[in-house]
Amino acid sequence: MALEYNLFDYSFKVLEAQDKYEFDCGDDDLTEFFREDAIPHKKALIGVTYFFYDKESKTAIAFFTVSNDAIRTDPFINDLPEDKRYRFYPAVKIGRIGVNKEYQRRDIGTQMMDFIKRFFILENKTGCRFLTVDAYNKSGILKFYKDNGFTFYTEKDMNKQTRTMKYDLKPYSDKMKGAYANR
Numbered sequence: 420m421a422l423e424y425n426l427f428d429y430s431f432k433v434l435e436a437q438d439k440y441e442f443d444c445g446d447d448d449l450t451e452f453f454r455e456d457a458i459p460h461k462k463a464l465i466g467v468t469y470f471f472y473d474k475e476s477k478t479a480i481a482f483f484t485v486s487n488d489a490i491r492t493d494p495f496i497n498d499l500p501e502d503k504r505y506r507f508y509p510a511v512k513i514g515r516i517g518v519n520k521e522y523q524r525r526d527i528g529t530q531m532m533d534f535i536k537r538f539f540i541l542e543n544k545t546g547c548r549f550l551t552v553d554a555y556n557k558s559g560i561l562k563f564y565k566d567n568g569f570t571f572y573t574e575k576d577m578n579k580q581t582r583t584m585k586y587d588l589k590p591y592s593d594k595m596k597g598a599y600a601n602r
């Protein structure tokens with residue numbers, strides 16, 4: 420099936436103070452975050468924002484903000500020797516994510532999620548086993564993350580405003596290595 424929009428037709432960069440791009444994802448908090456708060460977060464070393472954009476129209480198509488994280492896994496990951504298991508595993512939190520409302524529900528978010536997975540397997544300078552997200556506790560948003568392979572971290576937050584979800588990068592990394600090996 421041909422994709423209506425291909426994310427890789429657009430340019431990609433880290434958000435910098437001088438960047439001025441049109442953006443509205445339909446969620447006021449996330450839109451304001453991209454427009455106003457992302458740079459202070461970057462300066463405070465709390466989160467780095469990356470985005471895809473259209474050069475001609477100076478429009479941001481989609482963005483994500485990431486920070487280091489760590490999660491406790493239970494049961495422990497079993498692909499390390501018994502005596503080399505850790506209580507916490509390295510992770511990256513997708514702190515914010517948004518797709519321009521003109522481009523939503525056309526696979527852009529899913530393509531960006533694939534991009535983020537590869538970003539932290541291939542280009543990461545440190546070990547990163549999981550992606551985490553505090554997802555809005557709304558059925559459509561939870562479905563989006565579930566369809567992208569995320570699972571609930573706990574059932575304890577099922578009635579909270581956000582639900583913590585995690586994605587194990589190892590099977591994806593193994594699949595990618597297999598794909599490259601078969602070339």
Ligand SMILES: CC(C)(COP(=O)(O)OP(=O)(O)OC[C@H]1O[C@@H](n2cnc3c(N)ncnc32)[C@H](O)[C@@H]1OP(=O)(O)O)[C@@H](O)C(=O)NCCC(=O)NCCS
Pocket residue numbers: 444445446449516517518519522523524525526527528529530553554555558559560562563
């Ligand atoms: C959530 C978001 C990033 C998904 O990006 P996207 O490009 O729209 O996602 P995709 O097209 O790849 O996938 C869409 C699928 O996710 C689910 N989904 C996403 N947003 C949904 C919504 N608002 N309502 C219902 N289902 C939704 C649906 O299953 C949808 O498939 P469908 O269109 O065939 O029904 C984007 O909709 C967005 O920016 N929303 C506003 C900001 C936000 O809520 N961010 C998440 C904070 S945790």
